[in-house]
Amino acid sequence: MLQASPSPAILIVEDEPKLARLLDDYLTQAGYVVHCVAHGFEVVPWVQQHAPALILLDLMLPGKDGMAVCRELRAFSAVPIIMVTARVEEIDRLLGLELGADDYICKPFSPREVVARVKAVLRRLQPQSPSAASPGGFVLDAQRYCASLDGCPLELTPVEFRLLSTFLTHPGWVFSRSQLVETLYADFRVVSDRTVDSHIKNLRKKIRTIRPEPDVIRSVYGLGYKYEG
Ligand code: CA
DSSP: OOTTOOOOEEEEEOSOHHHHHHHHHHHHHTTOEEEEEOSHHHHHHHHHHHOOSEEEEESSOSSSOHHHHHHHHHTTOOOOEEEEESOHHHHHHHHHHTOOOSEEEESSOOHHHHHHHHHHHHHHTSOOOTTEEOGGGEEEETTTTEEEETTEEEOOOHHHHHHHHHHHHSTTOOEEHHHHHHHHOTTOOOOOHHHHHHHHHHHHHHHHHHOOSSOSEEEETTTEEEEOO
């Protein structure tokens, strides 16, 4: 099931058409599915609909700058973001702002370097190695799909396991249902929101048998779900 993952989708946010095309070519050649947008206002709606695997986000954009876009994305999304800036001195400032970007690239860059960074970020964010201890008394073994809470085994289906693993990797982050679908099924299949809800319901029920309250997986009205340990 895990091996059958398709090409991840990369969103390029870049208002210089030549640069966007260059990145598109290189990332497509590297085996990614690429979509480009040029306007700051287009990013959030596109991400909400498509849940890309990673975003290359230019800082200077028409409409809404990359910093504002990054902040808005982080309010609902854990999608990996690589910020792109034309000024090397910007990077320190960006790091200081703690926007929640995963990496920074300075212009001018070599497209090869960008591809290498994209690969590195995606690799870093892959499911953790076996037996990684997680917050709140959970322990997940990603190789055997075993989980426990406070030392008691949790009998989870693979889908429930991946859900829990996603939440624990980013405590407090709100995941939309479409993002959860993406982590559950690596092939972007069409799954209704209600399917996600019912998996969450079952996962909560199993957690509650070990720890009756409070509910660690919370609903966030109109947005999705988050983990709060
Ligand atoms: Ca720009």
